[in-house]
Structure formats: C-alpha cells, structure tokens
Amino acid sequence: MASGRVLGFVFAVFMLNLCCSSVTSLYFHLAEGEQKCFMEEIPCGTVVKGDYWTQLYDDEEDEFLAATEDLSVYVAVRAPKDELVLSQQNGSKGQFSFTSSGSGEHWICLQPNSSERPLSAGRMLAVHLNIRVGERTNNYTEINIQNRLTELQLRVRQLSEQVQQIQSELNYDKIRKEHFSTVSHNTNMWIFWWPVVRSIYVVLFIMCLTGSW
The missing domain is CATH 1.20.5 (Single alpha-helices involved in coiled-coils or other helix-helix interfaces)
Structure with missing residues (x-):
C-alpha cells in the first residue's frame, strides 16, 4: 500500500515537471539591432508553438507605450546542426510554429526589424513571449x-x-x-x-x- 502511494507520488511529480517544462513564459527587453535567443531541448517530431506581444518601453520616462503598427519582429529558429528551421517576420504581435526534425537543442531568436522604422533613442522593445512544447500546443x-x-x-x-x-x-x-x-x-x-x-x-x-x- 505504501509503495503504491510512493509510485503515485513519483508519477505525479514527473507529470508536474513535464507540464512545467512544456510551457515557458519569458519577458525581456530588446534594443535596436539586438537579438536574443533562447534554447529549448526538444525530442524529434515535437511540435513547438510560440506567441508574443510587445510594448515600447521609454527608459528615460520609465513608462510603457503601445507598440506602433509599423513595428515588426523577426523570428528565427535553428536546429542542433545550425539548420534554419523557421524564418519569419511578424508585426508587434504574432505567432510562430514548427516541428522538430531531430532531437537536441533548438535556438529560438527574436530581433526587432529596423528596416522600416528604427526604435527611437532611449526606447526599447518589451517582449512577452510564451513557448509551448509537445502536448501543450493542443x-x-x-x-x-x-x-x-x-x-x-x-x-x-x-x-x-x-x-x-x-x-x-x-x-x-x-x-x-x-x-x-x-x-x-x-x-x-x-x-x-x-x-x-x-x-x-x-x-x-x-x-x-x-x-x-
């Protein structure tokens, strides 16, 4: 009876760790021309979905502003052998999705696009990013x-x-x-x-x- 409870507890902890590791919520700042990358260890054939939304942060005034419509974010994903899996450009709010073709470390990179309208001096892009892996994408x-x-x-x-x-x-x-x-x-x-x-x-x-x- 006691061993059954222990096994049940171990399984519950495992499931909790799996669920926690399958969802990643991040918040970070991006300056003009800056790129930030995040690593996810993913098994082969796993679906990964991400969604983000942005705000403009004025460092001098210490306040958040709504992102302009012409602001865009470049998203790139690279597989373990540096293979480019995904390359797309979205607006100030967007989504991306890919399926891993191999197991290992996948790098998800985001960068504000400066080709249309560069960020003003003293301003940065505040990014809220959610990454869901595997069953959590359903x-x-x-x-x-x-x-x-x-x-x-x-x-x-x-x-x-x-x-x-x-x-x-x-x-x-x-x-x-x-x-x-x-x-x-x-x-x-x-x-x-x-x-x-x-x-x-x-x-x-x-x-x-x-x-x-």
Missing part, C-alpha cells in the same frame, strides 16, 4: 468542437497524448544519457592514457638529448 476546446467528443472521450485523448509526450521525453532522455556515457568514457580513457603518453614522450626526449637513441 487546443482541446477546438478539438472538442471539431470532433464533437464527449467529456470522457476528450479526457482519454488528452491522457493518450500526454503518455505519448512522456514516452518521447523518455526516449530523448535515454539518448542524452547514452551520449553522456560515451563522452564520460572517452574522457576517462584520455585521463588514464595521458600520463602514460607523456611519460613515453619524456623518456624519448631524454634519450634523444643523451644520444642513447
């Missing part, structure tokens, strides 16, 4: 309307997609552990053999100097 209200599901059917579908997301995360975690194990093994081998190689080099160097070669 809008179950729309799914329910489109498919006319009962409450039980909708819940079963949601749980099924959460399980798939967990399995994807576990598979990716296994890949990361295998990679870490390989790197750790190679490092340990280098630590082990380096003194031997250095000793041989010193002996050969001394033999060359003394003419004992």
